[in-house]
Amino acid sequence: MSTNDLARGHSSATLSEASGLSVALSPEIRPLWAGARLCGPAFTVQGAGGDNLALHHAIPQAPPGSVLVADLGGARFGHWGEILTVAAQHRAIAGLLIDGGVRDAAETEALGFPVFSRNNAILGTHKDFRGVFGGPVEVGGVTVHTGDLVVGDVDGVVALPASDTERILDRADARVAHEKELMKQVRDGHSTLDLYNNFEATRAVTTR
Incomplete structure (x- = not known):
């Protein structure tokens, strides 16, 4: 391929x-x-x-x-x-x-x-x-x-x-996996506001 x-x-x-x-x-x-x-x-x-x-x-x-x-x-x-x-x-x-x-x-x-x-x-x-x-x-x-x-x-x-393609593709893989989990939780009835607020809080901690 x-x-x-x-x-x-x-x-x-x-x-x-x-x-x-x-x-x-x-x-x-x-x-x-x-x-x-x-x-x-x-x-x-x-x-x-x-x-x-x-x-x-x-x-x-x-x-x-x-x-x-x-x-x-x-x-x-x-x-x-x-x-x-x-x-x-x-x-x-x-x-x-x-x-x-x-x-x-x-x-x-x-x-x-x-x-x-x-x-x-x-x-x-x-x-x-x-x-x-x-x-x-x-x-x-x-x-x-x-x-x-x-x-x-x-x-x-x-x-x-x-020069940056592999890094971007790896990050895209991770992003898609995360979004699949978010969609699962949305289908289970979770609020998108709560999910994205939690995501932003987690990202802020992990990127310090």
């Missing part, structure tokens, strides 16, 4: 809270189609708004299993569509996270390729700028480096620093 065991099945919200870091992208970055889920190490692409040549060059360079993470400046152009999706799938790329516009939503959904973008747009693009690859990019207000773990779902997207 790998990719940190597909982020151990945790949601973007759980990973964001467990991290204790500013890893959550802007809520304006949304899945192109309902049910899309993104999980994989980032391969970063610096492009130019209204120009998609960088994406064409990124596909043959990106390692199989990686997520293309592209900064297109939020531009409202159709930088990505069905043809690039088919090319990315042939390369076994895990998905696309783009701060910019994309199109061909129905075709992309039919192919089952996860895309998270700032907007949908049908304006065509130029092919002039070859792009810069592997350096830090800013997507949804968060700086992403190649190798960072990207997880996206219906709630949003997080980018976890590669």
Whole structure:
């Protein structure tokens, strides 16, 4: 399975809270189609708004299993569509996270390729700028480096620093286990106010 065991099945919200870091992208970055889920190490692409040549060059360079993470400046152009999706799938790329516009939503959904973008747009693009690859990019207000773990779902997207991923995943495991216990107690009739007051008191003692 790998990719940190597909982020151990945790949601973007759980990973964001467990991290204790500013890893959550802007809520304006949304899945192109309902049910899309993104999980994989980032391969970063610096492009130019209204120009998609960088994406064409990124596909043959990106390692199989990686997520293309592209900064297109939020531009409202159709930088990505069905043809690039088919090319990315042939390369076994895990998905696309783009701060910019994309199109061909129905075709992309039919192919089952996860895309998270700032907007949908049908304006065509130029092919002039070859792009810069592997350096830090800013997507949804968060700086992403190649190798960072990207997880996206219906709630949003997080980018976890590669150096801190295991710690965050361990904390997410513990958080989920704790929340399962809380839900059990709620189903048994306990007040959520009492449960969370007890939790905050315990955390205050253990973190001194």
